[in-house]
Amino acid sequence: MPVVDIHTHVYPPSYMSLLRSRNTVPYVRTFPDAPDTSRLIILPGEDDPATPSTARGRPVGPEYYDIKQKISFMDTHGIDVSVISLANPWLDFLDPSEAGETARKINDEVNELCEQHPGRLYAFGALPLSAPAEVVVAEIERLAGLSRMRGIIMGTSGLGEGLDDPSLDPIYAALEKHQQLVFLHPHYGLPWSVYGPRANEYGHVLPLALGFPLETTIAVTRMLLSAVWDRFQSLQVLIAHSGGTLPFLAGRIESCILHDGHLAKDEKLEGRRSVWDVLKTNIYLDAVIYSEVGLKAAIDASGKDRLLFGTDNPFFPPLGGETEWLSVKTNYRAITGAFGDDADGAKGVLGDNAIRILRLSS
Amino acid sequence: MPVVDIHTHVYPPSYMSLLRSRNTVPYVRTFPDAPDTSRLIILPGEDDPATPSTARGRPVGPEYYDIKQKISFMDTHGIDVSVISLANPWLDFLDPSEAGETARKINDEVNELCEQHPGRLYAFGALPLSAPAEVVVAEIERLAGLSRMRGIIMGTSGLGEGLDDPSLDPIYAALEKHQQLVFLHPHYGLPWSVYGPRANEYGHVLPLALGFPLETTIAVTRMLLSAVWDRFQSLQVLIAHSGGTLPFLAGRIESCILHDGHLAKDEKLEGRRSVWDVLKTNIYLDAVIYSEVGLKAAIDASGKDRLLFGTDNPFFPPLGGETEWLSVKTNYRAITGAFGDDADGAKGVLGDNAIRILRLSS
Numbered sequence: 001m002p003v004v005d006i007h008t009h010v011y012p013p014s015y016m017s018l019l020r021s022r023n024t025v026p027y028v029r030t031f032p033d034a035p036d037t038s039r040l041i042i043l044p045g046e047d048d049p050a051t052p053s054t055a056r057g058r059p060v061g062p063e064y065y066d067i068k069q070k071i072s073f074m075d076t077h078g079i080d081v082s083v084i085s086l087a088n089p090w091l092d093f094l095d096p097s098e099a100g101e102t103a104r105k106i107n108d109e110v111n112e113l114c115e116q117h118p119g120r121l122y123a124f125g126a127l128p129l130s131a132p133a134e135v136v137v138a139e140i141e142r143l144a145g146l147s148r149m150r151g152i153i154m155g156t157s158g159l160g161e162g163l164d165d166p167s168l169d170p171i172y173a174a175l176e177k178h179q180q181l182v183f184l185h186p187h188y189g190l191p192w193s194v195y196g197p198r199a200n201e202y203g204h205v206l207p208l209a210l211g212f213p214l215e216t217t218i219a220v221t222r223m224l225l226s227a228v229w230d231r232f233q234s235l236q237v238l239i240a241h242s243g244g245t246l247p248f249l250a251g252r253i254e255s256c257i258l259h260d261g262h263l264a265k266d267e268k269l270e271g272r273r274s275v276w277d278v279l280k281t282n283i284y285l286d287a288v289i290y291s292e293v294g295l296k297a298a299i300d301a302s303g304k305d306r307l308l309f310g311t312d313n314p315f316f317p318p319l320g321g322e323t324e325w326l327s328v329k330t331n332y333r334a335i336t337g338a339f340g341d342d343a344d345g346a347k348g349v350l351g352d353n354a355i356r357i358l359r360l361s362s
Numbered sequence: 363m364p365v366v367d368i369h370t371h372v373y374p375p376s377y378m379s380l381l382r383s384r385n386t387v388p389y390v391r392t393f394p395d396a397p398d399t400s401r402l403i404i405l406p407g408e409d410d411p412a413t414p415s416t417a418r419g420r421p422v423g424p425e426y427y428d429i430k431q432k433i434s435f436m437d438t439h440g441i442d443v444s445v446i447s448l449a450n451p452w453l454d455f456l457d458p459s460e461a462g463e464t465a466r467k468i469n470d471e472v473n474e475l476c477e478q479h480p481g482r483l484y485a486f487g488a489l490p491l492s493a494p495a496e497v498v499v500a501e502i503e504r505l506a507g508l509s510r511m512r513g514i515i516m517g518t519s520g521l522g523e524g525l526d527d528p529s530l531d532p533i534y535a536a537l538e539k540h541q542q543l544v545f546l547h548p549h550y551g552l553p554w555s556v557y558g559p560r561a562n563e564y565g566h567v568l569p570l571a572l573g574f575p576l577e578t579t580i581a582v583t584r585m586l587l588s589a590v591w592d593r594f595q596s597l598q599v600l601i602a603h604s605g606g607t608l609p610f611l612a613g614r615i616e617s618c619i620l621h622d623g624h625l626a627k628d629e630k631l632e633g634r635r636s637v638w639d640v641l642k643t644n645i646y647l648d649a650v651i652y653s654e655v656g657l658k659a660a661i662d663a664s665g666k667d668r669l670l671f672g673t674d675n676p677f678f679p680p681l682g683g684e685t686e687w688l689s690v691k692t693n694y695r696a697i698t699g700a701f702g703d704d705a706d707g708a709k710g711v712l713g714d715n716a717i718r719i720l721r722l723s724s
């Protein structure tokens with residue numbers, strides 16, 4: 001039974017060099033008081049000079065960039081194939097003039113890494129979203145021809161204005177035309193103030209556990225409200241973290257649309273497809289939800305043939321340094337628990353769905 | 363089979379007078395260009411002078427304050443008993459010096475309204491949270507002695523600093539001592555900026571469908587992270603909108619806590635109860651989720667004996683003025699669908715659970 005991990009991140013060496021060459025967020029920095037470790041600082045809120053250097057961002061070691069560690073992680077956890085992707089914030093921050101070239105270089109390097117591990121690694125590419133639309137479209141076309149690329153990973157900001165931005169239409173059209181799936185992943189979170197006056201006592205729990213999923217859900221809901229899937233009816237989007245909160249809130253979203261006097265008059269939404277229709281036709285969900293309750297809701301919302309196993313490696317490592325990761329075990333356990341006697345269902349989520357949807361056998 | 367609606371709001375006449383007497387948010391205002399209708403403006407964002415008066419806030423008519431309309435709504439929808447509550451923003455905005463007296467007056471009036479409809483109306487009281495703690499505690503004690511009161515409704519701001527504020531401890535202690543259930547309800551939402559540049563094109567969907575549930579989930583997670591339920595192990599909280607997003611995200615919240623190096627060193631959380639334990643022991647959920655998918659997740663998370671039917675009346679009226687409300691039908695349908703052949707389970711959610719938990723037969 002093949003196991004495929006479709007949510008697993010890599011910072012390839014050229015991306016690490018890029019982050020090391022910068023001196024503002026996002027960047028990798030080695031502080032003078034801890035010269036033996038580097039820290040990855042990806043959000044403005046993580047770079048407060050008042051925070052001790054040993055608590056700023058997160059330590060970044062070979063688990064981020066050494067592909068041998070990825071293979072070793074896969075072996076430990078019974079994962080046959082990984083579809084790797086650049087982690088946030090991808091290439092969103094690049095100067096428009098260099099974005100196209102940087103994207104080509106990094107995507108080529110990732111594709112080559114995958115070719116060096118035949119049958120074990122595939123990848124989602126990264127787009128130069130700060131560049132002019134034609135550069136982005138050209139990279140989508142180019143990615144479709146790379147041997148190990150199986151779609152693209154994208155954040156929620158799009159060209160900077162969100163995924164309901166009409167300027168994204170040529171990009172959605174190119175993704176649809178080349179059958180490139182979008183792996184939609186959060187990064188920007190919510191303003192820190194929403195977490196309240198004691199939020200800094202709670203580590204990273206509030207932004208990671210709640211901010212990320214809501215960022216994702218807002219982005220998808222804006223796509224629904226701007227009729228993206230009515231214009232691009234075969235655009236396929238794989239949503240990180242089992243859709244953020246989409247499976248649970250889909251009913252409330254649909255009901256709020258149906259009860260909104262303003263939207264009732266919006267011609268763009270006349271004859272629109274319902275949230276449920278899009279969930280079952282255009283949306284795939286990963287199985288990174290850490291509970292049977294959540295996983296069952298994801299299955300109910302999108303269908304068991306549209307759910308794909310993932311680990312979020314190298315994030316959420318075990319605090320005690322255990323070889324076997326609790327975060328991975330929890331997601332495995334949720335699949336076993338949710339499917340019970342339905343071995344085929346579990347097999348689908350663990351690997352068969354990914355092989356079919358991402359054409360991994362080809 | 364008795365049907366009990368535990369999520370249904372009333373603005374009693376004295377509360378309406380209070381809102382009419384004010385000239386800043388929250389307030390009720392009649393604009394000179396539309397003298398025949400009043401508008402209820404409850405959020406700062408709804409009071410932009412650039413917005414035409416006919417689009418500011420929402421029209422407020424007798425469905426908000428005339429109890430006859432509530433009874434008529436109940437009759438139309440087969441609801442035998444309603445546990446009414448003041449809607450947001452309750453008494454959060456009152457001057458500390460007047461809050462205690464206003465709370466007593468409004469709670470007495472609501473209790474009297476219920477007494478005028480024996481067997482059909484009960485209520486959750488409102489607390490004078492801006493007043494000194496002893497005034498709040500005194501009102502909790504007083505409410506416990508009122509004939510139709512069955513708990514209190516509270517927003518997410520608490521005394522202004524959120525529900526993880528240690529200053530709430532005497533209030534939680536009083537609620538626990540008098541076995542007063544807290545109906546936790548959102549109001550404040552998220553900063554408008556999180557919804558993106560085109561958010562004003564989408565009516566109220568983003569803040570209502572996503573902001574409200576996340577506000578609720580943040581509030582509950584802060585209670586978990588500050589060990590409220592470890593200190594007050596029998597504090598009972600009924601969470602609006604099926605817990606916001608709690609059932610779906612509980613696994614992610616628990617996993618983020620278990621993987622957070624900072625929290626691992628927090629003595630307050632040593633031996634803490636897990637999110638799942640609290641969900642099944644201290645949390646009740648309403649069934650206002652508008653989908654079978656969401657309802658099943660709520661059942662899986664808390665248990666079918668902890669879920670209670672609600673309508674959110676007078677909000678989400680049908681756009682076409684139909685007598686039977688789509689929002690109510692959708693929630694009825696979700697219960698029928700989720701329980702299938704389990705008639706007892708459905709009966710529990712529709713009424714039996716509320717009767718037992720809120721002692722409605724007494």
